[in-house]
Amino acid sequence: MTTSLVWITGASSGIGAALTRTVPLPDPHVIDLSRSGGTPGTEHVAADLATPEGWQAVAGHFSERLASFDGERVALIHAAGTLTPIGFAGEVDDAAYELNVVLNSAAPQVLGHAFIRAVRDAGFDGRADLVILSSGAARKPYPGWSSYSAGKAAVDAWVRAVGQERDARGGRIHVISATPGTVATPMQAEIRETPEEQFPARQKFIDLYESGSLRDPDNAAAALWGLLDEDLDNGAIVDIRDR
Numbered sequence: 150m151t152t153s154l155v156w157i158t159g160a161s162s163g164i165g166a167a168l169t170r171t172v173p174l175p176d177p178h179v180i181d182l183s184r185s186g187g188t189p190g191t192e193h194v195a196a197d198l199a200t201p202e203g204w205q206a207v208a209g210h211f212s213e214r215l216a217s218f219d220g221e222r223v224a225l226i227h228a229a230g231t232l233t234p235i236g237f238a239g240e241v242d243d244a245a246y247e248l249n250v251v252l253n254s255a256a257p258q259v260l261g262h263a264f265i266r267a268v269r270d271a272g273f274d275g276r277a278d279l280v281i282l283s284s285g286a287a288r289k290p291y292p293g294w295s296s297y298s299a300g301k302a303a304v305d306a307w308v309r310a311v312g313q314e315r316d317a318r319g320g321r322i323h324v325i326s327a328t329p330g331t332v333a334t335p336m337q338a339e340i341r342e343t344p345e346e347q348f349p350a351r352q353k354f355i356d357l358y359e360s361g362s363l364r365d366p367d368n369a370a371a372a373l374w375g376l377l378d379e380d381l382d383n384g385a386i387v388d389i390r391d392r
């Protein structure tokens with residue numbers, strides 16, 4: 150029996166994969182929304198979340214599954230994101246920059262909207278959680294990460310507004326933004342491999358790596374899941390390093 154339906158974007162790698170290994174919700178069915186998939190214990194729905202086609206496929210999946218779901222909990226954890234292309238605006242590849250803007254800024258908003266619509270349309274009356282992964286870069290912009298920083302700031306602004314909207318509708322759908330800290334994933338490896346000319350703060354991240362200060366993905370995932378047990382405001386912007 151499935152008691153919880155859990156969609157995780159970006160479950161094919163890094164923090165998203167760790168989240169799938171540590172789901173604490175009862176009798177979960179976990180769906181990986183990513184391009185490559187391959188994470189054990191998940192149903193993979195292949196979707197390029199930087200395209201309207203990908204968003205429509207995911208929205209259809211939300212609606213179809215929720216229509217026949219009679220369990221207690223549903224959740225969407227949006228972990229998909231990209232730093233590529235690291236470099237200064239006006240100097241990096243055009244197509245890669247466009248993809249970064251769409252994936253980091255547009256996808257969380259469009260998919261969050263689709264999730265809320267599907268939960269409402271299905272008349273689901275259990276608990277629904279929407280968690281979107283943000284970054285300290287939303288508040289501290291780094292040269293070389295312009296569209297990444299802007300995308301995460303957009304996530305935080307969206308969550309603040311939608312949290313108030315959900316409260317105005319009774320608060321059964323709960324929305325938060327969560328910053329995971331500096332976590333040992335392929336995204337961090339990409340930072341260390343980028344020349345300083347494209348990312349001037351590179352040495353800081355090399356030092357964090359060499360001093361063993363990167364957080365283990367499973368540990369970060371456990372802290373992220375722990376947020377669902379806290380009495381957080383709807384629309385809260387949370388940094389797990391503060392806990």
Ligand SMILES: NC(=O)c1ccc[n+]([C@@H]2O[C@H](COP(=O)([O-])OP(=O)(O)OC[C@H]3O[C@@H](n4cnc5c(N)ncnc54)[C@H](OP(=O)(O)O)[C@@H]3O)[C@@H](O)[C@H]2O)c1
Nearest residue numbers: 159161162163164183184185197198229230331332334336
């Ligand atoms: N690691 C850190 O230190 C850190 C710090 C702050 C915030 N974060 C945030 O935490 C989240 C996870 O980061 P991570 O470090 O785990 O990254 P990661 O290991 O690089 O994984 C990124 C994930 O995003 C998915 N993704 C990328 N482009 C996609 C696309 N076009 N369509 C669908 N999925 C796509 C990838 O799946 P496919 O390639 O299979 O599609 C992959 O599963 C991100 O939102 C990131 O911004 C990470």
